[in-house]
Amino acid sequence: MVLTARRTEPVTLLQRERALRPDLALIVSYLALSGLGLVMIYSASAPRLLADGQSPTELVRRQLIFVVVGIGMFILASLIEHRTLKMLAPIAYVGSLVLLIVVLYMPVVAGANRWISIGFFRFQPSEVAKISLILALAATLAGSVEKTMHWREVAKSVVLVAIPAVLIFRQPDLGTMLVLGFVAVVMVFSAGITWRQFAFLLISAVVASVSLFKAEAIEEYQIARITAFLDPTADVANTGYNLAQSKIAIGSGGLFGRGLFQGQQTNLSFVPEQSTDFIFTAIGEQLGFVGATVVIGLFAVITWRLLVAAANGRDRFSQLVAIGVAAMLVFHAFVNIGMTVRLTPVTGLPLPFLSAGGTAYIAMSVAIGLGHSVWMRRSPVPVDADL
Amino acid sequence: MKSTWRLGAVGFVFVAMFGILTLQLWRVQVVPAEDYVAQAEALQVKSVYTPAPRGQIVDRAGRKLAETRPAFSAVVDGSLVPEAAVEDLVSLLAAFTGLPADEVAYTVEDARTRGDRRVVMADLDNEAAVYLAEHREEFVGVSVIPVPQRTYPYGNLASGVLGYIGQPDPVDIEEGAKHTDILGKAGLEAQYDDELQGTEGRIWFQVDAFRTVLDVLGEDFPDPGNTLILELDIELQEVLEQALTDGLELARTEYNPDGCEPGSEEDGTEDKGCPVRAVGLVMNVNDGSVLAMGSVPNFDPSIFVAGLDEQVYQALPEGALINFAVTGQYAPASTFKALTYVMAMEEGISPQDVDSVEEEILCSGQLAKPLGEGSQQVFFNWTREDDGLQNIHDALMRSCNTYFWELSYALWDEYKGTDQENLLQDWARLVGFDEKTGIDLPTERPGIVPDRELFSKWADEDDPRLDPSRLDFESPWFGGDLFQAAVGQGSMLSTPVQLATAYAALVNGGTVWQPRLVDEIRTQDGDLVREFSPTPVRVIDDLSAATVRALRNDLRRVVNDPRGTAHSAFIDFGEDLDQVGGKTGTAEVIKRRTDDEDNVIQEAVTTALFVGVTPIDDPEWVVVVIIERGGSGGGIAAPTAKPILQFLLDQPMTEVAPALVAD
Incomplete structure (x- = not known):
């Protein structure tokens, strides 16, 4: 991959048409995950809804609307020119900060203010913040050169991450904070940070986290979730309950699963939040190791396509956007699936394209749409795609 | 292109992350799948x-x-009540049940800390049960079972x-x-x-x-x-309890015409002279089955069913919950003389001045004997005056202490310090004193039969039941103690059920039956589960028929002879009086005390006892009645036993009325 700025070369019409060819592997994986998501949401929610006297398709119908909107947004994002995007980056960043401030004054839902409600439309600004941070970082780091990254750019990046991170921390939403951190680290690393700068950043991050704990700024429930992760059997009835139930459900799936709609644990609502954060549990229980591996494989395909797009990116901005999106996707999938098998703490991150929920689905669709756009506008000159 | 390694590194990290996930899934899903399936199903x-x-x-x-x-x-x-719901639930439940809120709060909190079920309210009426069942959402975690x-x-x-x-x-x-x-x-x-x-x-x-x-x-x-299925006969039980109630009432009016309350020592309202309670039982002398048993005042067991209310509990008279027929230990007093009588006849012990118990001696009002411990004690008969010439038969009928003391003196003089010293105690133990009878009730007590060994043990252990002044002597067991034991006083203690068992053995020819209440246990459908056959604890083979016959006859005279201590109590008994035998007893429980100027500080308080046997020619039943602090055996206890004996003999029952103070 070339990380030096490219000279813009004239592109023939033919080349442009070839360039605009969509990435079928990415799109197929994306749609497959979305479709599976709808099926699993139905499987996980129908029995409970029926028991409550509601229509069993209530939740899945809502999700279907989000999926349709999300696919539309994916197409739109795929079509955005990266130059336009780079121009939009500062606006998007500032706009998302405003939303993050506004959300702090919204009513508390489930112990946190993460939602902005406009009429019957609700959305989570933190999802928007993830994307605008990727754009802002990409724009900032686009000028740097391998091994010559200035401390000034490092400092700018830190500030860019710190402001939304602090605001999100106030909600509080530990998971999203971690997403921002991970995405930033991957992007800064890819942009050519020196080892010394990298070490400095890591040490600062550790110092910052320790002082947060010391200042008791982290909510008790967040600590509880993390300690429950470390010893989930200690308190099975409460915090560890999610984890223990989830692991039991997934474990009972075995190699081939209990069969679709045969999830005893998930269908009987033993696993909490099973259509949202714990949707993977239903997959693990009903479709088994094979099904779960296919899901991970689909995420891996999307990630691979995004990295290939990055390698072929027309300019450093595009490349960094694709890398940032890939990092965001991987981190979500890793932390969410990891949580259901007790590999990572419960942080409340949804599983991209599968978890029920509007903002997250649409935001993630936009994100990979942006990555897809990088592929569609890739450099016409073959680059050494040695990935 | 040199820096492609950075993208490669990122790709490598991403691949590693997906790899770790897959590996962990393999570990969780494929390796131990069986175990999780079982857990999921449970x-x-x-x-x-x-x-x-x-x-x-x-x-x-x-x-x-x-x-x-x-x-x-x-x-x-408790596992279904979240912290946030506690307050609402408690006030709701308190309003619904009418129980005090703090009580409900305690139950709810207790259930929550234990994480299991606690009864909030037992025995709901139908309306309440239906209401609760229909409003389950409001009463979080509450169910009707x-x-x-x-x-x-x-x-x-x-x-x-x-x-x-x-x-x-x-x-x-x-x-x-x-x-x-x-x-x-x-x-x-x-x-x-x-x-x-x-x-x-x-x-x-x-x-x-x-x-x-x-x-x-x-x-x-x-x-x-x-x-x-009990041996108990509820009709007889009713007769017994009515008689005990009447007897206690009689004793109280005798003590104080306006009646009295025993009060309690704790709050200073105690009236030591007021009769406390009446205890009684009826037992079959030929198989140990208990036909009626109880003490008065008692309680209604249904007060415990829904949990005992504190106020109800406080209002219960002291000891109402205790079955004194097995738990109460009383000095058997003169009722014990039947045992001393049998011992003397069987062992050939007679007063020193005569050759046989058939010969008469003077029943003097008082007696002084040189007992050898430097304590020249004077013993008084209950009559305080001389009671004429008596042999052992008259002495039992008249309950002459002096006669029985003469017997003990003869025993003491001849056998003290030898292995025969405990002849009386050995006989007592043969008929079941000093051990639990084995009746099928908890909290039975064994009573006490004192002897030199026991007193030495008490001395070694500084037992408060032993007067410390005795420690100055070589042995704490005195001749006077045997005197006391011979008339059922001193340290001698017996439960009412022991007394019944002993009398049954003496009049039935020597078989000590284990008293029993339950005859059979059957399933609800009537199938036999267990049968309890009469169980002899011991058979006294060498008890002579002549002694038994003599005892029966003398017990009859206690009731029938105009000079018998229970005669006046049974005056209106009816036609089968000649089939009734018995023995009175009056146990001094609180000594009379006077100050220096001879003013009475404390009148003597006595417990009244009567043991009846009927029909005396061929005994079937033994009746024990004890009125604690009730007065005299002849005056109070015997009249109380009268209607019970009348009922047993199918006689019309007559009123429990005061009789002459005797014994």
Whole structure:
């Protein structure tokens, strides 16, 4: 991959048409995950809804609307020119900060203010913040050169991450904070940070986290979730309950699963939040190791396509956007699936394209749409795609 | 292109992350799948215990003394009540049940800390049960479960024998009882708890995580407890308790024409002279079956069924919950003379001045004997004056202390310090004193038969029951102690049931029967589970028929002879009086005390005893009546026993009326 700025070369019409060819592997994986998501949401929610006297398709119908909107947004994002995007980056960043401030004054839902409600439309600004941070970082780091990254750019990046991170921390939403951190680290690393700068950043991050704990700024429930992760059997009835139930459900799936709609644990609502954060549990229980591996494989395909797009990116901005999106996707999938098998703490991150929920689905669709756009506008000159 | 390695590194990290996920999935899903399937299935099934109806207790004619009827209880499941809901739930429940809020709060909190079910209110009426069941959402964690209720149709009757039930205490819980269990706590309810409990049933539900029941998977029906069939006759029991009540009332009016209350020592209201209670039992002398037993005042066992109310408990007279017929230990006093009498006849002991017990000596009003411990004691007969010439038969009829002291003196003089020294005590132990009778009730006490060994032991252990001044002597056991023992006083103690057992053995020819209340245990369907046959504890082979005949005859004279100590009490008995025998006893429990100027500080207080045997020619029943601090045996206890004996002989019962103070 070339990380030096490219000279813009004239592109023939033919080349442009070839360039605009969509990435079928990415799109197929994306749609497959979305479709599976709808099926699993139905499987996980129908029995409970029926028991409550509601229509069993209530939740899945809502999700279907989000999926349709999300696919539309994916197409739109795929079509955005990266130059336009780079121009939009500062606006998007500032706009998302405003939303993050506004959300702090919204009513508390489930112990946190993460939602902005406009009429019957609700959305989570933190999802928007993830994307605008990727754009802002990409724009900032686009000028740097391998091994010559200035401390000034490092400092700018830190500030860019710190402001939304602090605001999100106030909600509080530990998971999203971690997403921002991970995405930033991957992007800064890819942009050519020196080892010394990298070490400095890591040490600062550790110092910052320790002082947060010391200042008791982290909510008790967040600590509880993390300690429950470390010893989930200690308190099975409460915090560890999610984890223990989830692991039991997934474990009972075995190699081939209990069969679709045969999830005893998930269908009987033993696993909490099973259509949202714990949707993977239903997959693990009903479709088994094979099904779960296919899901991970689909995420891996999307990630691979995004990295290939990055390698072929027309300019450093595009490349960094694709890398940032890939990092965001991987981190979500890793932390969410990891949580259901007790590999990572419960942080409340949804599983991209599968978890029920509007903002997250649409935001993630936009994100990979942006990555897809990088592929569609890739450099016409073959680059050494040695990935 | 040199820096492609950075993208490669990122790709490598991403691949590693997906790899780790897959590996962990393999570990969780494929390696131990079986185990998780089992765990998953266990979680979907919830079982609920259905309590078994407690077994019945019926009398010998099948009349139900304790039975169980279906009812519902409200229970709170602590694991289903979140912290935030506690306050609302408590106020709601308090308003609904009418119980004090702090009591409800305690129950709810207790259920929450233990994470299991506690009974909020037992025996709901139908309306309340239906209301609770219909408003489950408001009463978070509360459910209505069938909990059969115990009822005692005869109220106070036989309560000492039946006992009572209650919720498990911490010790029971440690031994595996559940908080919603009901356990026997006293009497037969406790003694036969395992038989009465039955086996609880269980219902398995398939539930979801909100414990909404989706399906009933199966049910084990509860197995009701077994039925106890007693030897007890509730009609006779009623006669006994009525007589005891009347006798106690009589004793109280005799003590004070306006009546009295014994009060309690704790709050300073104690009236030491006021008769405290009346205790009695009727036993078959030929097989040990107990036909009636109890003490008055007693209680209604149903007050315990829904949990004992503090106020009700405070209002109970002292000792109302205790069955003194097995737990009370009393000096047998002159009733013990029958034993001394048999010992003397069988061992050939006679007063020193005569050659045989058939010869008469003077029953003097007082007696002084050189007993050798430097304590030249003067003993007074109850008559205080000389009572004429008497042989052993007259002495029993007249309850002449002096005569029995002469017997003890002869025994003491001849055998003290030898291995024959305990002749009297050995006889006492033969007929069952100094050991538990083995009656099928908890809390039985063994009584005391004192001898040199016991007093030495007490001396070694600084036992407060022994006067410290005795420690100055070589042995703390004096001749005077044997004198006391011979007339059932001093340190001699016996339970009423022991006294009945001993008398039964003496009049039936020497068989000591183990007293028993339960005859059979049957399932609710009537199948026999266990049968309790009469059990002899001991048979005294060398008890001569002549002695037994003589004893029966002299017991008859106590009642029938105009000079007998119980004669005046039985004056209106009716035609079968000649079939009644008995022995009076008056035990001094508080000594008369005077100050320096001879003013009385404390009048002597005595406990009245009477042991009756009937029909005396061929004895069937022994009746024991004890009025604690009640006065004299002849004046109070004998009249109390009269209607019981009349009932046993199918005579019309006559009033419990005061008789001449005797014994």
